[in-house]
Each structure stands twice: as C-alpha cells, then as structure tokens.
Amino acid sequence: MSNQPVPSLPIEDNFQLVNRRGIMGSMGFAGLALLASSTPASAFLFHKKSDTPKIIVVKGKANEAVKAAGVKTDICIDSLPDEWVERHGSLITDYDRYLASLNLKRLSAHQVVEAHAKSRNGVWNTLPPKQWWTRMGYTLRVIDRVAVELDMPVKNVVSAYRCPAYNARCPGAKKGSWHQANVAVDVQFPVRASVVTAAARNLRDRGLFKGGIGSYPTFTHIDTRGTNTNW
Numbered sequence: 001m002s003n004q005p006v007p008s009l010p011i012e013d014n015f016q017l018v019n020r021r022g023i024m025g026s027m028g029f030a031g032l033a034l035l036a037s038s039t040p041a042s043a044f045l046f047h048k049k050s051d052t053p054k055i056i057v058v059k060g061k062a063n064e065a066v067k068a069a070g071v072k073t074d075i076c077i078d079s080l081p082d083e084w085v086e087r088h089g090s091l092i093t094d095y096d097r098y099l100a101s102l103n104l105k106r107l108s109a110h111q112v113v114e115a116h117a118k119s120r121n122g123v124w125n126t127l128p129p130k131q132w133w134t135r136m137g138y139t140l141r142v143i144d145r146v147a148v149e150l151d152m153p154v155k156n157v158v159s160a161y162r163c164p165a166y167n168a169r170c171p172g173a174k175k176g177s178w179h180q181a182n183v184a185v186d187v188q189f190p191v192r193a194s195v196v197t198a199a200a201r202n203l204r205d206r207g208l209f210k211g212g213i214g215s216y217p218t219f220t221h222i223d224t225r226g227t228n229t230n231w
Contacts, residue, residue, distance in 0.1 A: 085117075091127055160179070210224065
C-alpha cells in the first residue's frame, strides 16, 4: 500500500526558515560541520514544548535525495514480513534510495528498514510519511559517526520511526515519543550499551549535535531534538 496516511501526531509542518547565522549561533562551528555533512536535503533544528514533539525544519533541496536514481539496494525483501511488504509496496524502494543517498558507512539501509517491519498486538508499524524522511537523516548520520568513533558496525536498529498506533503498544513508550517525530533511534552495537552511550555523549559534548541520549541495559536511545537531555 503506497499511499500511507500521515500519523495524527500534532507536529508543526509549517516549515520556518532559519538563516545560516542562526544555525551557527545555536550549534557552533563543530555542530555546523556535522550538520552540513549529515544530509544533502535539509538542515534541522528541533525544539519541544510540553509533551508534544514540534519541529522547525530549514528548507533546502528537500526532495533531491529522494529522487536519486540508480542507487544500489542492500535491502533483502525476502527477509521482511510479507504482509508488511504488501502494505508498503514501492515505497520501500523509494525509502531505500533516500537512505542510500546519505552514504552511511557503518549502518545499512536494510537495518533501518527492518526496524519498521514489526507488529505488536496485531498492529503493524509503518515507514515514516514521505515528507518526513529527511528528518531522520541527521540522526542516522550521528549514529554512523558513533560507529566510526567505536570503530565497529551497527549491530541492530531496535526502533526508529514509530507510527502512533504502534507506539501506543510499545511497553514504556511515551505518547509524545520522539520516535513518532522520526528523529529518534534505539540502537545496539556489539559492545555494552553503556559504552555506546558514553561515546554518543562524548560526541554531543564536543558540539557535534544536540539531542537526547537514553541509556538502557541492552540499547542506547539517540535523538536530535535540538536540546540536550540524558536519562
């Protein structure tokens, strides 16, 4: 099913322009450098009020990456649930092309797509709405940089985007989860989660991104909401 409904999470999609000086002031030169390398489509700044994720996106060439042609895929469709594949159809290929355009070194497109192909209590998760794809690019770049710092590949993407219906069935998930805004990833590496958490916080302390980092026994949560917070 290629026409995916947009989740009902009240997120601001009236994009507001932020000039180059504003970005530099809020993130610093190191953050700007990573931001510039994170996505060819657009740059992101995030802020949060109450419990609802709200996003300000700096508009750029937002659709160029999605329209990329001739990108080789590493997605193994046969390993994905048949029902989920039937629900998404050609959208899977389109999303794969966008992910490939990010040129990630230690994180595969298949790992990202596979994280969405799950169900809980009869409710399937979905790929994010197409107009939100570029939001995740920055977070995936951060995770890829963590992998470089650790000098090891990503083992597993536990969770990325979660549609509201699926999110509601995830134990411990908050109603206003940043996963619903498509800016958060729960990730595992072939090392203790505490090591991953420390590496991510070190990168953030060096000014390479702003966001939330959550430490859990078996995985690390990383998001790029635009304000720093730990748990």
